[in-house]
Amino acid sequence: MSRAAARSVTIKVYRHHPSTATRPYLAAYHVPAYPRATVLSALLYIYEHLDPTLAFRYGCRFQKCGQCAVEIDGRPRLACLTYLKPDTIVRPLPKFPLLQDLVIERRGLWEKLLAYELYLPGGVDLTGTIAPDAPSLREPPEHARLMACRECLCCQAACPAWEGPQAPFGGPYLFVKLAQLLWDPRNDRDRRAQARALGIERCRSCGKCSCPNGIHIWRDAIMPLLGS
Ligand code: SF4
Ligand code: SF4
Ligand code: FES
Known part of the structure; x- marks a missing residue:
């Protein structure tokens, strides 16, 4: 399937900035559902095309850095390892203090x-030197x-x-x-x-x-x- 022909799905993302008086809410975004699209690719699409104020973490994009962990449909998961489904709900990892949106304080x-x-x-x-008594x-x-x-x-x-x-x-x-x-x-x-x-x-x-x-x-x- 070509990228232009990709259908779109809705993803709901938790938004909140604790330092402001605004209340938390779930924002709905329509994002392309390419074959093998992941939750991370949807977050990147939102950031690049829809809302550059969305805060989230990622690094390697492939299961190596652990930075993209969020709660997806009620379960803690890696966003880069989780395929995108219609009506996916993404929240920050629970029980950690929140910095903003999906970014927790570690x-x-x-x-x-x-x-x-x-x-x-x-x-x-x-340095790689091995001591004689190691x-x-x-x-x-x-x-x-x-x-x-x-x-x-x-x-x-x-x-x-x-x-x-x-x-x-x-x-x-x-x-x-x-x-x-x-x-x-x-x-x-x-x-x-x-x-x-x-x-x-x-x-x-x-x-x-x-x-x-x-x-x-x-x-x-x-x-x-x-x-x-
Ligand atoms: S789930 Fe726990 S043990 Fe597994 S990689 Fe993440 S922090 Fe490490
Ligand atoms: S209580 Fe926590 S640490 Fe112990 S098995 Fe359950 S999830 Fe793992
Ligand atoms: S972006 Fe590195 S593990 Fe997901």
Whole structure:
């Protein structure tokens, strides 16, 4: 089908700027429905042709950066990986503070990454030089699978036990970060104790933290952190 012949569909997009007195609303836009059009391509069409004030994030356009995560028809998903359907409703990821339209504030979680030192210990040489006494890095398969995390936060938004960045329960995203380090031979912190401090025992084992990058969060992150 040629681009000129593409039919159009309606997409409804959440609009709100919290710093103004206006109320949130769903704006309807008519966008071309090309074969294999995605929600991200529709947002880009709106921005380029209909309304340049629409705020949303994206980076790679192909499942690599995690920046385009939004709620699509009630489910947290990657906009670049979700095909456009008629009457799709797009909202920001829930439970995060809103900056504008589809753009959420992620800083609260980054502060937790720092507070819990969810990074490798100091002294790791990032230049590629391997110290003589460096532990041999035989990557366990669990670690390799967990490193597919693209920080999209879809799992976090979908978790019924997580109540927001300031809540004490860490949520699946932070458990994935902890488990990455648990499986890393260079780790020198008690990651299971940190998981307990972040309330991992309150996980409901519901499996709603599904990951668009295929990480099995319950099996590869939560169960190992619980010591199972
Ligand atoms: S584990 Fe998956 S869903 Fe969660 S932040 Fe990482 S990529 Fe996103
Ligand atoms: S399994 Fe646990 S972490 Fe995952 S969504 Fe359910 S309560 Fe949240
Ligand atoms: S734009 Fe990068 S994951 Fe969607």
